[in-house]
Amino acid sequence: MGVAERNGSLVIEELHKKFHVGAGEVIALRDINLQIREGEFISIVGSSGCGKSTLLRIIAGLENGHSGTVRLGDRRVSGPGLDRGMIFQEHRLLPWLTVEENVAFALNGRTPEDKRLVREQLELVGLSGFARAHPHQLSGGMAQRVAIARALINQPKLLLLDEPFGALDALTRIQMQQEILRIWEVERTTMLLVTHDIDEAIYLGDRVVILSSRPGTVKRIVPVELPRPRDRSSYEFVQIRKEIYTEFFHEAEKPFAYAI
Numbered sequence: 001m002g003v004a005e006r007n008g009s010l011v012i013e014e015l016h017k018k019f020h021v022g023a024g025e026v027i028a029l030r031d032i033n034l035q036i037r038e039g040e041f042i043s044i045v046g047s048s049g050c051g052k053s054t055l056l057r058i059i060a061g062l063e064n065g066h067s068g069t070v071r072l073g074d075r076r077v078s079g080p081g082l083d084r085g086m087i088f089q090e091h092r093l094l095p096w097l098t099v100e101e102n103v104a105f106a107l108n109g110r111t112p113e114d115k116r117l118v119r120e121q122l123e124l125v126g127l128s129g130f131a132r133a134h135p136h137q138l139s140g141g142m143a144q145r146v147a148i149a150r151a152l153i154n155q156p157k158l159l160l161l162d163e164p165f166g167a168l169d170a171l172t173r174i175q176m177q178q179e180i181l182r183i184w185e186v187e188r189t190t191m192l193l194v195t196h197d198i199d200e201a202i203y204l205g206d207r208v209v210i211l212s213s214r215p216g217t218v219k220r221i222v223p224v225e226l227p228r229p230r231d232r233s234s235y236e237f238v239q240i241r242k243e244i245y246t247e248f249f250h251e252a253e254k255p256f257a258y259a260i
């Protein structure tokens with residue numbers, strides 16, 4: 001499918017989500033409004049428990065009981081679908097299947113066309129030589145590349161990434177950031193990346209969405225208008241990092257300020 005045929009724009013309107021816990025309730029998300037352009041790379045940051053995974057799960061169609069709307073292209077999201085791919089912190093590969101079988105898992109048949117698609121995806125993530133390996137024979141970074149290939153095999157309009165590099169060591173993490181950038185530049189899939197790592201958010205995103213903690217609301221959206229690949233030590237990069245940290249500390253310090 002050509003990029004022109006996709007409509008990977010995402011519109012979220014008035015999204016609210018609460019969970020019932022025992023006799024009480026937790027408001028996980030409140031008043032979320034977001035408009036994401038086709039092919040845009042959005043990073044989402046926010047403190048633990050602020051509703052980031054809940055937001056991605058709603059967009060993936062894995063949650064119900066919320067109010068508001070999520071539209072991908074011209075379709076309203078009402079359940080899971082192949083137009084969205086998701087990648088989690090842990091790779092979630094099936095250990096008894098080979099790399100190529102894992103990647104092919106979401107495809108219907110084992111036609112020559114399917115085999116070609118699998119080969120192409122493995123090439124895209126740089127794992128052509130590991131098609132017959134099993135997940136336990138891979139490093140963490142390699143396994144996550146397989147998860148990326150698997151998520152991309154159906155050419156989704158939107159890729160949802162929930163802390164995909166959170167379990168990797170610092171150097172592998174940086175390599176994987178470069179890798180996802182390269183893949184995005186080839187595929188131009190709309191990307192929604194949740195991360196705890198502010199540098200990662202700035203390095204990758206066209207915009208960084210900052211969520212406030214419970215209930216999760218959009219606190220600020222910081223555009224990152226720097227050419228790629230970005231230099232993490234450049235003056236502009238450091239300024240944006242400072243700006244985002246200030247938002248965080250402002251919030252994190254509130255309870256202490258009251259206690260003094």
Ligand SMILES: Nc1ncnc2c1ncn2[C@@H]1O[C@H](COP(=O)(O)OP(=O)(O)OP(=O)(O)O)[C@@H](O)[C@H]1O
Nearest residue numbers: 019020021026028047048049050051052053054055
């Ligand atoms: N199935 C559930 N039942 C009840 N409460 C839930 C459920 N899932 C999430 N929550 C609550 O909703 C809030 C948001 O959770 P969520 O997992 O979306 O946060 P998060 O921002 O992804 O956190 P983290 O950064 O730690 O991954 C939390 O208060 C959590 O306890």
Ligand SMILES: [Mg+2]
Nearest residue numbers: 052053054162
């Ligand atoms: Mg989470």
